[in-house]
Amino acid sequence: MDTHKIMIVDDDPHICEIVQVYCEREGFISSYSHSGTEAMKMLASFEPDLIVLDVLLANENGVDWCMNARSYTNAPIVFLSSREEDEVKISALSNGGDDYVTKPFSPGVLMAKIKAHLRRVSTGRREQLLELPGLTLDFYAQSVNMGSETIFLSKKEFSLLSYMAQNVNRVVSVDALFQLIWGMESLEDTRTVAVHISNLRKKIEADPANPERIITIRGAGYMLVARSALQA
Known part of the structure; x- marks a missing residue:
């Protein structure tokens, strides 16, 4: 405690x-x-x-x-x-x-x-905690805990990660992420999602160039993979 x-x-x-x-x-x-x-x-x-x-x-x-x-x-x-x-x-x-x-x-x-x-x-x-294998999201602090390490995220990075965490091991489309985080009236375009996913990977992936947590499903979107699923 x-x-x-x-x-x-x-x-x-x-x-x-x-x-x-x-x-x-x-x-x-x-x-x-x-x-x-x-x-x-x-x-x-x-x-x-x-x-x-x-x-x-x-x-x-x-x-x-x-x-x-x-x-x-x-x-x-x-x-x-x-x-x-x-x-x-x-x-x-x-x-x-x-x-x-x-x-x-x-x-x-x-x-x-x-x-x-x-x-x-x-x-x-x-x-206010969402616990996944090897990953805990703290909605209060807007951070993610991995083992003993705490990583603080921007508001949009945390929104992206939390939505994927609530749909863990399921594909989430780029359009769904964009509409959820930026909204239909945004002046941004869907390519903004890829930029923020890239920034997020730099913070939570051991090797951002070869991601194991947030993977790209070509032509469909992204998937947050729980560690247990990786090890299975």
Whole structure:
């Protein structure tokens, strides 16, 4: 089971230390920041599974930070604040927040809420995986996992691969792929499919010039071949 990562954003060092201690007791990896600017940089490098966020950051509004962060992460955000006004809570929860805990707070209650949100996300994540022999598609991260390697794809590359994965070991026509991904009104032409298939092969094939996963069926289209079918 993967260890969850918790990011704490609060300008009070004491609060950060308390939350971090309790996170570590639960076996979580945690990191904290005292400023919104620093936290935004940390967001990309730390890649948290959940964020604990103060509403009142030094020189910055935590709700505004939350709104900006939603462009980069879908991780649950639990607000931790001394503000008890309903309008503040409504603003926080309406602009990207998932929960709201008021200070002074019970660390035990906060941990219970954190674990509940992580369970919900983990359940949803399992539903966003499509597993094939030797290949797992992650619809949440728009990536493909092959063994221990994770490969991130462009939106169109992932759309092509996911459609073929849902029709594994079956021929999918070029026209079907083009209409599905680009649409009837597109200014592109069907040759665009071949370009994206070529780029996709460069990322997931051991030898793109001699593909074994995505094979061309001349005159018909393409087929994603599950590894078990190759070995049979």
